[in-house]
Amino acid sequence: PNRTSLPELLIDGPYGSPAEDHRKYDVLLLVGLGIGATPFISILRDLLNNIIxxxxxxxxxxxxxxxxxxxxxxxxxxxxxxxxxxxxxxxxRTLNTKNAYFYWVTREQGSFDWFREIMNEIADSDIKGVIEMHNYLTSVYDEGDARSTLLTMIQTLNHAKNGVDIFSGTKLRTHFGRPKWKKVLSKIGTKHKSERIGVFYCGGPSLGKELSTLCHEFNQTGCSRFEFHKEHF
Structure with missing residues:
Protein backbone atom coordinates (compact mmCIF):
# COMPACT_ATOMS: atom_id res chain seq x y z
CA PRO A 1 0.00 0.00 0.00
CA ASN A 2 1.08 3.56 -0.68
CA ARG A 3 2.32 5.43 2.35
CA THR A 4 0.78 8.79 3.09
CA SER A 5 3.37 11.48 2.39
CA LEU A 6 4.53 13.35 5.47
CA PRO A 7 4.56 17.15 5.60
CA GLU A 8 7.87 18.92 5.14
CA LEU A 9 9.36 20.07 8.44
CA LEU A 10 11.70 23.08 8.52
CA ILE A 11 13.79 23.96 11.58
CA ASP A 12 15.49 27.31 12.06
CA GLY A 13 17.67 28.12 15.06
CA PRO A 14 18.71 27.98 17.81
CA TYR A 15 18.88 31.66 18.64
CA GLY A 16 20.80 33.22 21.50
CA SER A 17 19.43 35.77 23.91
CA PRO A 18 18.93 39.26 22.37
CA ALA A 19 20.92 40.70 25.27
CA GLU A 20 24.07 39.05 23.88
CA ASP A 21 24.35 41.97 21.43
CA HIS A 22 24.78 44.56 24.17
CA ARG A 23 28.54 44.98 23.63
CA LYS A 24 28.19 46.65 20.25
CA TYR A 25 26.21 49.67 21.42
CA ASP A 26 27.45 53.08 22.58
CA VAL A 27 24.57 53.41 25.03
CA LEU A 28 22.31 50.83 26.67
CA LEU A 29 18.78 51.13 28.01
CA LEU A 30 17.95 47.99 30.00
CA VAL A 31 14.33 47.50 31.10
CA GLY A 32 13.28 44.58 33.28
CA LEU A 33 9.87 43.79 34.76
CA GLY A 34 10.03 41.73 37.95
CA ILE A 35 12.13 38.62 37.36
CA GLY A 36 12.79 40.03 33.87
CA ALA A 37 15.68 41.99 35.39
CA THR A 38 17.72 38.77 35.63
CA PRO A 39 19.42 38.81 32.18
CA PHE A 40 20.42 42.44 32.66
CA ILE A 41 22.16 41.81 35.96
CA SER A 42 24.72 39.80 33.97
CA ILE A 43 25.21 42.79 31.66
CA LEU A 44 25.64 45.11 34.65
CA ARG A 45 28.24 42.74 36.11
CA ASP A 46 30.05 42.72 32.78
CA LEU A 47 30.08 46.52 32.68
CA LEU A 48 31.12 46.75 36.33
CA ASN A 49 34.02 44.33 35.81
CA ASN A 50 35.13 46.42 32.85
CA ILE A 51 34.95 49.61 34.94
CA ILE A 52 37.02 48.05 37.73
CA ARG A 93 38.60 48.56 26.67
CA THR A 94 36.76 45.59 25.25
CA LEU A 95 33.30 47.17 25.36
CA ASN A 96 31.84 49.84 23.12
CA THR A 97 29.39 50.88 25.83
CA LYS A 98 29.96 54.32 27.34
CA ASN A 99 26.75 54.59 29.36
CA ALA A 100 24.05 52.23 30.57
CA TYR A 101 20.62 53.00 32.02
CA PHE A 102 18.93 50.25 34.01
CA TYR A 103 15.22 50.43 34.86
CA TRP A 104 13.80 47.74 37.10
CA VAL A 105 10.03 47.80 37.61
CA THR A 106 8.51 45.43 40.16
CA ARG A 107 5.39 45.15 42.27
CA GLU A 108 6.94 43.19 45.13
CA GLN A 109 9.22 45.02 47.55
CA GLY A 110 10.95 41.75 48.43
CA SER A 111 12.20 41.44 44.85
CA PHE A 112 14.87 44.04 45.56
CA ASP A 113 16.64 41.51 47.80
CA TRP A 114 17.57 39.43 44.73
CA PHE A 115 20.17 41.85 43.40
CA ARG A 116 20.96 44.04 46.40
CA GLU A 117 24.62 43.06 46.45
CA ILE A 118 25.40 43.95 42.83
CA MET A 119 23.51 47.25 43.09
CA ASN A 120 25.50 48.33 46.13
CA GLU A 121 28.71 47.22 44.43
CA ILE A 122 27.92 49.37 41.39
CA ALA A 123 27.08 52.34 43.62
CA ASP A 124 30.47 52.00 45.34
CA SER A 125 32.66 51.25 42.31
CA ASP A 126 31.14 53.26 39.45
CA ILE A 127 32.90 56.53 40.29
CA LYS A 128 32.47 58.01 36.80
CA GLY A 129 28.74 57.27 36.66
CA VAL A 130 28.81 54.93 33.67
CA ILE A 131 25.80 52.99 34.98
CA GLU A 132 22.61 54.79 36.01
CA MET A 133 20.09 52.65 37.91
CA HIS A 134 16.41 53.24 38.64
CA ASN A 135 14.17 51.03 40.79
CA TYR A 136 10.40 51.40 40.55
CA LEU A 137 7.89 49.94 43.01
CA THR A 138 4.45 49.83 41.40
CA SER A 139 2.53 48.76 44.51
CA VAL A 140 2.90 52.31 45.91
CA TYR A 141 1.07 55.31 44.49
CA ASP A 142 3.01 57.49 42.05
CA GLU A 143 5.41 60.09 43.38
CA GLY A 144 3.56 63.35 43.92
CA ASP A 145 0.34 61.56 44.88
CA ALA A 146 -0.90 62.74 48.29
CA ARG A 147 -1.39 59.12 49.36
CA SER A 148 2.34 58.42 49.11
CA THR A 149 3.57 61.70 50.60
CA LEU A 150 4.24 60.30 54.09
CA LEU A 151 6.19 57.35 52.69
CA THR A 152 8.25 59.72 50.56
CA MET A 153 9.11 61.86 53.58
CA ILE A 154 10.20 58.86 55.66
CA GLN A 155 12.20 57.48 52.74
CA THR A 156 13.95 60.81 52.14
CA LEU A 157 14.85 61.33 55.80
CA ASN A 158 16.19 57.79 56.24
CA HIS A 159 18.25 57.98 53.05
CA ALA A 160 19.72 61.33 54.06
CA LYS A 161 20.61 60.03 57.53
CA ASN A 162 21.76 56.48 56.79
CA GLY A 163 22.40 56.42 53.03
CA VAL A 164 20.10 53.41 52.61
CA ASP A 165 16.71 53.17 50.93
CA ILE A 166 14.03 51.75 53.25
CA PHE A 167 12.33 49.85 50.41
CA SER A 168 15.22 48.24 48.54
CA GLY A 169 17.80 48.12 51.32
CA THR A 170 20.34 49.52 48.85
CA LYS A 171 22.03 52.88 48.39
CA LEU A 172 19.73 53.46 45.43
CA ARG A 173 16.51 55.34 46.14
CA THR A 174 13.32 53.63 45.00
CA HIS A 175 10.79 55.47 42.82
CA PHE A 176 7.05 54.92 43.19
CA GLY A 177 4.68 54.01 40.37
CA ARG A 178 5.86 53.45 36.80
CA PRO A 179 8.39 55.28 34.64
CA LYS A 180 7.16 57.72 32.01
CA TRP A 181 8.80 55.90 29.13
CA LYS A 182 8.44 58.64 26.55
CA LYS A 183 10.24 61.03 28.89
CA VAL A 184 12.92 58.40 29.61
CA LEU A 185 13.72 57.83 25.93
CA SER A 186 13.57 61.55 25.17
CA LYS A 187 16.09 62.33 27.90
CA ILE A 188 18.49 59.60 26.77
CA GLY A 189 18.15 60.57 23.11
CA THR A 190 18.84 64.23 23.90
CA LYS A 191 21.91 63.38 25.97
CA HIS A 192 23.34 60.95 23.42
CA LYS A 193 22.73 62.58 20.06
CA SER A 194 23.85 60.74 16.92
CA GLU A 195 24.65 57.58 18.90
CA ARG A 196 23.34 54.03 18.63
CA ILE A 197 21.25 53.18 21.66
CA GLY A 198 20.48 49.54 22.33
CA VAL A 199 17.12 49.12 24.08
CA PHE A 200 16.83 45.70 25.73
CA TYR A 201 13.58 44.62 27.33
CA CYS A 202 12.54 41.55 29.27
CA GLY A 203 8.98 41.28 30.54
CA GLY A 204 5.38 41.10 29.39
CA PRO A 205 4.33 41.87 25.79
CA SER A 206 2.31 45.01 26.61
CA LEU A 207 5.24 47.20 27.66
CA GLY A 208 7.39 45.61 24.98
CA LYS A 209 5.00 46.87 22.33
CA GLU A 210 4.99 50.36 23.88
CA LEU A 211 8.79 50.56 23.94
CA SER A 212 9.06 49.28 20.38
CA THR A 213 6.60 51.93 19.19
CA LEU A 214 8.44 54.69 21.05
CA CYS A 215 11.78 53.62 19.58
CA HIS A 216 10.29 53.81 16.10
CA GLU A 217 8.81 57.26 16.77
CA PHE A 218 12.06 58.69 18.10
CA ASN A 219 14.00 57.24 15.18
CA GLN A 220 11.72 59.16 12.81
CA THR A 221 12.11 62.51 14.55
CA GLY A 222 15.49 62.48 16.33
CA CYS A 223 19.12 62.06 15.33
CA SER A 224 19.81 59.20 17.75
CA ARG A 225 19.20 55.61 16.69
CA PHE A 226 17.20 53.40 19.07
CA GLU A 227 17.42 49.67 18.32
CA PHE A 228 14.88 47.57 20.20
CA HIS A 229 15.44 43.99 21.41
CA LYS A 230 13.05 41.95 23.52
CA GLU A 231 12.66 38.64 25.27
CA HIS A 232 9.85 37.33 27.45
CA PHE A 233 10.06 35.53 30.78
Whole structure:
Protein backbone atom coordinates (compact mmCIF):
# COMPACT_ATOMS: atom_id res chain seq x y z
CA PRO A 1 0.00 0.00 0.00
CA ASN A 2 1.08 3.56 -0.68
CA ARG A 3 2.32 5.43 2.35
CA THR A 4 0.78 8.79 3.09
CA SER A 5 3.37 11.48 2.39
CA LEU A 6 4.53 13.35 5.47
CA PRO A 7 4.56 17.15 5.60
CA GLU A 8 7.87 18.92 5.14
CA LEU A 9 9.36 20.07 8.44
CA LEU A 10 11.70 23.08 8.52
CA ILE A 11 13.79 23.96 11.58
CA ASP A 12 15.49 27.31 12.06
CA GLY A 13 17.67 28.12 15.06
CA PRO A 14 18.71 27.98 17.81
CA TYR A 15 18.88 31.66 18.64
CA GLY A 16 20.80 33.22 21.50
CA SER A 17 19.43 35.77 23.91
CA PRO A 18 18.93 39.26 22.37
CA ALA A 19 20.92 40.70 25.27
CA GLU A 20 24.07 39.05 23.88
CA ASP A 21 24.35 41.97 21.43
CA HIS A 22 24.78 44.56 24.17
CA ARG A 23 28.54 44.98 23.63
CA LYS A 24 28.19 46.65 20.25
CA TYR A 25 26.21 49.67 21.42
CA ASP A 26 27.45 53.08 22.58
CA VAL A 27 24.57 53.41 25.03
CA LEU A 28 22.31 50.83 26.67
CA LEU A 29 18.78 51.13 28.01
CA LEU A 30 17.95 47.99 30.00
CA VAL A 31 14.33 47.50 31.10
CA GLY A 32 13.28 44.58 33.28
CA LEU A 33 9.87 43.79 34.76
CA GLY A 34 10.03 41.73 37.95
CA ILE A 35 12.13 38.62 37.36
CA GLY A 36 12.79 40.03 33.87
CA ALA A 37 15.68 41.99 35.39
CA THR A 38 17.72 38.77 35.63
CA PRO A 39 19.42 38.81 32.18
CA PHE A 40 20.42 42.44 32.66
CA ILE A 41 22.16 41.81 35.96
CA SER A 42 24.72 39.80 33.97
CA ILE A 43 25.21 42.79 31.66
CA LEU A 44 25.64 45.11 34.65
CA ARG A 45 28.24 42.74 36.11
CA ASP A 46 30.05 42.72 32.78
CA LEU A 47 30.08 46.52 32.68
CA LEU A 48 31.12 46.75 36.33
CA ASN A 49 34.02 44.33 35.81
CA ASN A 50 35.13 46.42 32.85
CA ILE A 51 34.95 49.61 34.94
CA ILE A 52 37.02 48.05 37.73
CA UNK A 53 39.53 46.67 35.22
CA UNK A 54 39.98 50.06 33.55
CA UNK A 55 40.44 51.73 36.93
CA UNK A 56 43.09 49.21 37.98
CA UNK A 57 44.88 49.52 34.63
CA UNK A 58 44.83 53.32 34.83
CA UNK A 59 46.34 53.22 38.31
CA UNK A 60 48.98 50.70 37.24
CA UNK A 61 49.84 52.68 34.11
CA UNK A 62 50.08 55.91 36.07
CA UNK A 63 52.40 54.28 38.58
CA UNK A 64 54.56 52.82 35.83
CA UNK A 65 54.85 56.13 34.00
CA UNK A 66 55.86 58.00 37.15
CA UNK A 67 58.64 55.52 37.88
CA UNK A 68 61.95 57.05 36.82
CA UNK A 69 63.48 53.61 36.27
CA UNK A 70 61.05 52.47 33.58
CA UNK A 71 62.51 51.26 30.32
CA UNK A 72 62.57 53.52 27.29
CA UNK A 73 60.09 51.28 25.47
CA UNK A 74 57.62 51.48 28.35
CA UNK A 75 58.10 55.23 28.64
CA UNK A 76 57.31 55.59 24.97
CA UNK A 77 54.12 53.58 25.42
CA UNK A 78 53.01 55.76 28.31
CA UNK A 79 53.95 59.13 26.91
CA UNK A 80 53.34 58.82 23.21
CA UNK A 81 50.09 60.64 22.49
CA UNK A 82 50.41 61.03 18.73
CA UNK A 83 47.02 59.40 18.25
CA UNK A 84 45.61 60.36 21.64
CA UNK A 85 46.10 56.81 22.89
CA UNK A 86 47.92 56.47 26.19
CA UNK A 87 46.92 52.86 26.82
CA UNK A 88 48.76 49.79 25.48
CA UNK A 89 46.84 47.69 22.98
CA UNK A 90 46.41 44.79 25.38
CA UNK A 91 44.82 47.13 27.92
CA UNK A 92 42.25 48.84 25.73
CA ARG A 93 38.60 48.56 26.67
CA THR A 94 36.76 45.59 25.25
CA LEU A 95 33.30 47.17 25.36
CA ASN A 96 31.84 49.84 23.12
CA THR A 97 29.39 50.88 25.83
CA LYS A 98 29.96 54.32 27.34
CA ASN A 99 26.75 54.59 29.36
CA ALA A 100 24.05 52.23 30.57
CA TYR A 101 20.62 53.00 32.02
CA PHE A 102 18.93 50.25 34.01
CA TYR A 103 15.22 50.43 34.86
CA TRP A 104 13.80 47.74 37.10
CA VAL A 105 10.03 47.80 37.61
CA THR A 106 8.51 45.43 40.16
CA ARG A 107 5.39 45.15 42.27
CA GLU A 108 6.94 43.19 45.13
CA GLN A 109 9.22 45.02 47.55
CA GLY A 110 10.95 41.75 48.43
CA SER A 111 12.20 41.44 44.85
CA PHE A 112 14.87 44.04 45.56
CA ASP A 113 16.64 41.51 47.80
CA TRP A 114 17.57 39.43 44.73
CA PHE A 115 20.17 41.85 43.40
CA ARG A 116 20.96 44.04 46.40
CA GLU A 117 24.62 43.06 46.45
CA ILE A 118 25.40 43.95 42.83
CA MET A 119 23.51 47.25 43.09
CA ASN A 120 25.50 48.33 46.13
CA GLU A 121 28.71 47.22 44.43
CA ILE A 122 27.92 49.37 41.39
CA ALA A 123 27.08 52.34 43.62
CA ASP A 124 30.47 52.00 45.34
CA SER A 125 32.66 51.25 42.31
CA ASP A 126 31.14 53.26 39.45
CA ILE A 127 32.90 56.53 40.29
CA LYS A 128 32.47 58.01 36.80
CA GLY A 129 28.74 57.27 36.66
CA VAL A 130 28.81 54.93 33.67
CA ILE A 131 25.80 52.99 34.98
CA GLU A 132 22.61 54.79 36.01
CA MET A 133 20.09 52.65 37.91
CA HIS A 134 16.41 53.24 38.64
CA ASN A 135 14.17 51.03 40.79
CA TYR A 136 10.40 51.40 40.55
CA LEU A 137 7.89 49.94 43.01
CA THR A 138 4.45 49.83 41.40
CA SER A 139 2.53 48.76 44.51
CA VAL A 140 2.90 52.31 45.91
CA TYR A 141 1.07 55.31 44.49
CA ASP A 142 3.01 57.49 42.05
CA GLU A 143 5.41 60.09 43.38
CA GLY A 144 3.56 63.35 43.92
CA ASP A 145 0.34 61.56 44.88
CA ALA A 146 -0.90 62.74 48.29
CA ARG A 147 -1.39 59.12 49.36
CA SER A 148 2.34 58.42 49.11
CA THR A 149 3.57 61.70 50.60
CA LEU A 150 4.24 60.30 54.09
CA LEU A 151 6.19 57.35 52.69
CA THR A 152 8.25 59.72 50.56
CA MET A 153 9.11 61.86 53.58
CA ILE A 154 10.20 58.86 55.66
CA GLN A 155 12.20 57.48 52.74
CA THR A 156 13.95 60.81 52.14
CA LEU A 157 14.85 61.33 55.80
CA ASN A 158 16.19 57.79 56.24
CA HIS A 159 18.25 57.98 53.05
CA ALA A 160 19.72 61.33 54.06
CA LYS A 161 20.61 60.03 57.53
CA ASN A 162 21.76 56.48 56.79
CA GLY A 163 22.40 56.42 53.03
CA VAL A 164 20.10 53.41 52.61
CA ASP A 165 16.71 53.17 50.93
CA ILE A 166 14.03 51.75 53.25
CA PHE A 167 12.33 49.85 50.41
CA SER A 168 15.22 48.24 48.54
CA GLY A 169 17.80 48.12 51.32
CA THR A 170 20.34 49.52 48.85
CA LYS A 171 22.03 52.88 48.39
CA LEU A 172 19.73 53.46 45.43
CA ARG A 173 16.51 55.34 46.14
CA THR A 174 13.32 53.63 45.00
CA HIS A 175 10.79 55.47 42.82
CA PHE A 176 7.05 54.92 43.19
CA GLY A 177 4.68 54.01 40.37
CA ARG A 178 5.86 53.45 36.80
CA PRO A 179 8.39 55.28 34.64
CA LYS A 180 7.16 57.72 32.01
CA TRP A 181 8.80 55.90 29.13
CA LYS A 182 8.44 58.64 26.55
CA LYS A 183 10.24 61.03 28.89
CA VAL A 184 12.92 58.40 29.61
CA LEU A 185 13.72 57.83 25.93
CA SER A 186 13.57 61.55 25.17
CA LYS A 187 16.09 62.33 27.90
CA ILE A 188 18.49 59.60 26.77
CA GLY A 189 18.15 60.57 23.11
CA THR A 190 18.84 64.23 23.90
CA LYS A 191 21.91 63.38 25.97
CA HIS A 192 23.34 60.95 23.42
CA LYS A 193 22.73 62.58 20.06
CA SER A 194 23.85 60.74 16.92
CA GLU A 195 24.65 57.58 18.90
CA ARG A 196 23.34 54.03 18.63
CA ILE A 197 21.25 53.18 21.66
CA GLY A 198 20.48 49.54 22.33
CA VAL A 199 17.12 49.12 24.08
CA PHE A 200 16.83 45.70 25.73
CA TYR A 201 13.58 44.62 27.33
CA CYS A 202 12.54 41.55 29.27
CA GLY A 203 8.98 41.28 30.54
CA GLY A 204 5.38 41.10 29.39
CA PRO A 205 4.33 41.87 25.79
CA SER A 206 2.31 45.01 26.61
CA LEU A 207 5.24 47.20 27.66
CA GLY A 208 7.39 45.61 24.98
CA LYS A 209 5.00 46.87 22.33
CA GLU A 210 4.99 50.36 23.88
CA LEU A 211 8.79 50.56 23.94
CA SER A 212 9.06 49.28 20.38
CA THR A 213 6.60 51.93 19.19
CA LEU A 214 8.44 54.69 21.05
CA CYS A 215 11.78 53.62 19.58
CA HIS A 216 10.29 53.81 16.10
CA GLU A 217 8.81 57.26 16.77
CA PHE A 218 12.06 58.69 18.10
CA ASN A 219 14.00 57.24 15.18
CA GLN A 220 11.72 59.16 12.81
CA THR A 221 12.11 62.51 14.55
CA GLY A 222 15.49 62.48 16.33
CA CYS A 223 19.12 62.06 15.33
CA SER A 224 19.81 59.20 17.75
CA ARG A 225 19.20 55.61 16.69
CA PHE A 226 17.20 53.40 19.07
CA GLU A 227 17.42 49.67 18.32
CA PHE A 228 14.88 47.57 20.20
CA HIS A 229 15.44 43.99 21.41
CA LYS A 230 13.05 41.95 23.52
CA GLU A 231 12.66 38.64 25.27
CA HIS A 232 9.85 37.33 27.45
CA PHE A 233 10.06 35.53 30.78
Missing amino acids: KQHEQAEGLSGSCSNSNVSSDHSFTCLNSEHGNRTPKNQR
